[in-house]
Amino acid sequence: MQDKTVLKEEKRKQKYGRIVLVGNPNVGKSVIFGLLTGKYVTVSNYPGTTVEVSHGNLILDGKKFLLVDSPGVNSFIPMSEDERVTRDILLAERPENVVLVADSKNLKRALMLLLQLAEMGLPCLLTLNMEDEAAARGIDIDYGKLEEILGIGVVGTVAPQRKGISDLKEALLSPRRPKVETDYGELLEAYASRISDLLPDANISKRSLALMLLSGDDSMTGWVVANLDAGKIKEIEDLRDEAQAKQKEPLANIIARKRIEMSEAIVGTVVKQTDKEAGQIAQWLGKWTMHPFWGIFGLVFVLFCFYEFVGKFGAGTLVNFFEQVIFGRYLSPGIEKVVRYLIPFPFLQDFFVGQYGMFTMAVTYAVAIILPITATFFIAFGFLEDSGYLPRIAVLTNSAFSKVGLNGKAVLPMVLGLGCGTMAAMTTRILETKRERIIATFLIALAIPCSAQLGVILGMLGPYPIKVTLWWIGTLFLVLVLTGYIAAKVVPGEKADFFLELPPIRLPRLGNILMKTLGRIEWYLKEAVPLFILGTFVLFLLDKLKVLGWVERAASPVVVGFLGLPQETASVFILGFLRRDYGAAGLFQLSKQGLLTPDQIIVSIITLTLFVPCLASFFMIVKERGAKTALFMFFLITIFALLVGGGVNLLLHMLG
Numbered sequence: 001m002q003d004k005t006v007l008k009e010e011k012r013k014q015k016y017g018r019i020v021l022v023g024n025p026n027v028g029k030s031v032i033f034g035l036l037t038g039k040y041v042t043v044s045n046y047p048g049t050t051v052e053v054s055h056g057n058l059i060l061d062g063k064k065f066l067l068v069d070s071p072g073v074n075s076f077i078p079m080s081e082d083e084r085v086t087r088d089i090l091l092a093e094r095p096e097n098v099v100l101v102a103d104s105k106n107l108k109r110a111l112m113l114l115l116q117l118a119e120m121g122l123p124c125l126l127t128l129n130m131e132d133e134a135a136a137r138g139i140d141i142d143y144g145k146l147e148e149i150l151g152i153g154v155v156g157t158v159a160p161q162r163k164g165i166s167d168l169k170e171a172l173l174s175p176r177r178p179k180v181e182t183d184y185g186e187l188l189e190a191y192a193s194r195i196s197d198l199l200p201d202a203n204i205s206k207r208s209l210a211l212m213l214l215s216g217d218d219s220m221t222g223w224v225v226a227n228l229d230a231g232k233i234k235e236i237e238d239l240r241d242e243a244q245a246k247q248k249e250p251l252a253n254i255i256a257r258k259r260i261e262m263s264e265a266i267v268g269t270v271v272k273q274t275d276k277e278a279g280q281i282a283q284w285l286g287k288w289t290m291h292p293f294w295g296i297f298g299l300v301f302v303l304f305c306f307y308e309f310v311g312k313f314g315a316g317t318l319v320n321f322f323e324q325v326i327f328g329r330y331l332s333p334g335i336e337k338v339v340r341y342l343i344p345f346p347f348l349q350d351f352f353v354g355q356y357g358m359f360t361m362a363v364t365y366a367v368a369i370i371l372p373i374t375a376t377f378f379i380a381f382g383f384l385e386d387s388g389y390l391p392r393i394a395v396l397t398n399s400a401f402s403k404v405g406l407n408g409k410a411v412l413p414m415v416l417g418l419g420c421g422t423m424a425a426m427t428t429r430i431l432e433t434k435r436e437r438i439i440a441t442f443l444i445a446l447a448i449p450c451s452a453q454l455g456v457i458l459g460m461l462g463p464y465p466i467k468v469t470l471w472w473i474g475t476l477f478l479v480l481v482l483t484g485y486i487a488a489k490v491v492p493g494e495k496a497d498f499f500l501e502l503p504p505i506r507l508p509r510l511g512n513i514l515m516k517t518l519g520r521i522e523w524y525l526k527e528a529v530p531l532f533i534l535g536t537f538v539l540f541l542l543d544k545l546k547v548l549g550w551v552e553r554a555a556s557p558v559v560v561g562f563l564g565l566p567q568e569t570a571s572v573f574i575l576g577f578l579r580r581d582y583g584a585a586g587l588f589q590l591s592k593q594g595l596l597t598p599d600q601i602i603v604s605i606i607t608l609t610l611f612v613p614c615l616a617s618f619f620m621i622v623k624e625r626g627a628k629t630a631l632f633m634f635f636l637i638t639i640f641a642l643l644v645g646g647g648v649n650l651l652l653h654m655l656g
Contacts, residue, residue, distance in 0.1 A: 017065045018093055019058065019172065022086060022117075024109055026074030026391075028129045030054075031159040031432060032070040032101055036169070053085065065096070066532060074109075076116045077252070079217045080431075090120060092224065094203035095513040097167075097175040101127045104134035104141065104156070105504060107271060111263035114150065118178035120204035124152045125175050127168055131156045131505060135284075138273055146270040151414030158511060160509055175570045182262045188214065191243040197577035200233045214240055245498050286505040289392045292399075299396060302389070306380050310458065312374030322368040337358055347544075356543050360537035366529045366587045374524050375517065375563055377454070379389075381418075382516045386508035404484025406431070410440045417448035424618040439487045441625055445613040446637050447480050453584040457605050460584075464598055474608060475648060483640070539571065558642060564596055564649040565604055573611060583608055599652045607645030610637070 023029040037056025054069040070089050071082035078084035088097070098117055102110030107128070117124050125240045128134075128141065147154045153171045157164035184192070196212055197204035212220055213236060224233055244251055289298045336353045343349055353360050355530045384390055390411075398408030413428045424442060449457060542551070555570040563569075572586040587604055590596050596604060613621065622630040 017063065017097075017407075018068060019065050019097045019099060020068045020070055020089055021092075021097040021099050021101060022070050022090075022113065023072060024074060024103065024106075024113070026388075027101050027103045028157075028159040029072065029074070029101040030069055032127065032129065032165070032168070033067060034155065034530075035162060035165050037067055046117065046614065053089070058172075060169060063173075064485075065172075068095070071111065075256075076120075077215050077217050087219070090122065091202065091204055094122070096123065097125060097172060098122045098123045098173070099127055101129055104128040104130050105137060105139060107141065108263045108267045111266055112259050115176060115182050115259050115262055116179065116208065118150075118180050118287060119182070119208040119495045121208070122204065123176060125171055126150065126152060127164075128154060128156045129159055131163070132161075133506065137504075140272045140639075142270045142272075146266070149180060149266055149269065152176045160512060162275075178240055180262075180266070182258055184211070184258050187243065187246060187506040188254065191239055193471055195236055198236055199227070200358050204229075211255060214243060215255050216240070217308050241643045260498045275586045283504075285387070286392065289505070290395045292396070295392075295396045299393065302384070305481040309336060309380050310373065310454070312458075312650060314373045318372035319369055319378065322372055325363070325599050327364055327368045332360065332364070350544075351540060354540070356536055356540040358533060360538060361539075362529075362533045365536075366532040369530075369585045369588065371521075371524070375521055377418075378517045378520045379513060382513040383508050385516070386506070386512055389506045392505075402489050404439065404443070404481065406436055406439060406484070406488075410436065411445060413440055413447055417444040417450065418454060425624055428624065429467060431585065435491050438491055438625060438629065439484065441639075442487060442622060443480060443484055445617065445621060445633055446483060446610055447476050447638065449584075449609050453609070455477065455583055457587075457609070460588050460601065460605065464601060468598055468602055471648070472605055472609070475606050475644065479640075479644060480608065539574070544565035556637055562642070562649070563603055564653070565600055565607075566590070573608065583611070599649075603645050603649045604646055610641035610644055613637075 021029050021033055032055065033054060042207070053071070056067045056069075058065040058067045062555075068089060068310055070086040073083040075083065076087045076090070078087055100110060100114055100117065110126070112122065114126065126146075128143075133143070143154050143156065153174065153176065155171050156162055156169045157168060192207055192210040192214060199206045201208055201489075204211060209220075213224070224236075228236070231580055240251070247254065269354050288296050294505070299341075314415035336359075339352045339359075339592050340349055343352070350357060352358050354509075355361070394408035394411045396408075397411045399409050403455045409431055413431075428440045428444070431440055457472070541547075543549075544599075551570060551574065553567070555573075556567055559565050559570045560567055568590060569587070572583050572590070584605075587596075589610060590604075591601060618630060618634065619635065625633075
């Protein structure tokens with residue numbers, strides 16, 4: 001079935017002309033992709049990678065095109081898997097048009113990519129997005145002069161307002177090859193020419209391939225081996241070494257510097273900066289949020305607002321309304337009466353409305369308890385995303401992350417882990433080195449609670465003194481620092497440099513946030529709710545087969561004796577593996593029933609937070625890091641969570 005789907009997709013690609021969207025991260029490329037393609041979109045992993053690439057149909061003047069939304073890049077000489085995939089798309093499939101989506105406020109960065117596209121000999125179109133933000137900053141771009149210099153069409157857009165999209169569609173029908181060319185100096189040009197003579201014809205120019213090889217692009221090894229014999233490979237390596245021997249500076253630095261100089265020269269010709277005051281407050285706010293001292297206060301304030309909205313309003317007000325009013329007063333009593341009236345068999349009655357019933361547990365947990373928390377988290381997270389604040393947290397925390405073998409970029413998957421550990425494990429691919437990806441994945445799986453779990457825990461903590469919350473946060477912080485420090489010493493490999501492009505601080509648009517939230521809620525309903533039902537079904541069977549009671553008794557020495565928790569919490573940890581928020585919801589219920597003391601609340605939420613990631617996250621870790629690494633993490637995290645939980649329990653007893 002899978003082979004047929006792949007074959008069908010390949011036939012569709014061959015039938016239609018191809019247009020590829022490229023651009024830097026955070027320039028609105030995916031928004032433009034959505035506006036051009038409408039509803040029909042497919043998302044699949046690029047062959048041989050875990051990077052997802054979106055495809056959609058586009059009809060222009062009666063002609064059908066396949067539009068490809070490639071991952072965001074800063075260069076076509078890859079520093080990450082995302083960048084390699086984008087380069088490989090251009091190398092493997094010669095598109096009829098490459099649309100470079102740029103941030104109007106940072107034309108120089110986009111021109112660095114355009115110069116490389118020009119070297120590839122690909123037909124292009126430049127889309128300057130976020131025109132409104134550039135105008136607010138007093139940035140005036142001479143489109144006519146820019147078109148004249150580049151030799152291609154230039155279209156201005158404001159994607160969220162759909163401004164310029166019709167002009168973009170019209171311009172897509174007449175792509176042109178850029179006429180701008182970068183001069184790398186007599187020496188490099190001579191060696192690039194000699195290497196070009198050794199290369200076979202490809203979907204991009206031989207000169208661009210030669211420059212990639214001169215830059216020392218290791219990701220080209222597979223293509224080189226597949227297309228050249230050993231003799232020519234040796235000759236190319238000798239030419240590169242010979243060229244490097246004649247230069248004091250690394251060839252890659254020379255090539256990058258020449259592109260920067262060329263980009264700056266073009267920007268100096270076509271861009272004028274006026275003295276408009278608009279946007280000054282946003283610029284000041286953007287700098288203030290990254291200040292090493294004042295920025296901490298901003299971060300604390302943001303986290304406080306996050307807690308109030310998700311922990312108090314979502315996990316408190318909304319959960320109480322859904323659970324006690326909608327379900328408790330109306331749905332649950334009515335459905336239970338109907339089930340017990342229509343179904344005479346006690347076994348089936350229990351299946352639907354018993355202690356581990358499909359409705360009484362699965363639907364109630366998923367919709368009445370978890371959905372309100374998840375929805376409020378997605379709204380708050382969408383606000384942080386669209387405001388441009390998340391990358392600033394990365395800058396602010398770079399120094400702290402450097403102590404655990406990471407850099408500030410790691411804060412992005414960490415923060416995403418507060419949304420979903422599965423998504424966070426996937427986004428660790430933005431980190432440059434395998435070492436960083438392993439450390440970040442381990443820390444996320446160990447000590448970062450997902451949105452629903454976090455929300456439920458915050459809801460549990462509400463009625464208790466603040467010291468209970470401080471115990472939980474303090475323990476997690478110490479665990480993160482300690483395990484991160486040890487992992488940085490143990491995991492082999494080099495630490496990558498920190499480089500991150502900062503989007504401007506902007507006021508998020510409510511419509512965009514709601515669209516993202518609805519999309520994520522749809523994902524939650526499709527992906528999470530079936531797991532709730534599956535988890536409940538497993539518990540139902542274990543209960544009926546008397547296995548659950550046996551597991552609880554077998555775990556009693558650890559759960560009751562070592563952790564100091566009620567025996568019922570054993571099933572909570574089983575639930576936590578099926579789905580983290582499911583386990584948290586079980587603790588929430590025990591807490592509401594008065595079965596947990598404040599000390600037991602501290603021990604249970606610490607142990608559950610540190611406990612093994614949910615089943616979906618585990619499978620994602622297997623996919624991203626490999627089965628051997630995932631199983632080792634699973635074993636290590638289980639032991640560590642129990643040891644920390646038992647240690648906290650012992651410490652609390654010692655402190656009285």
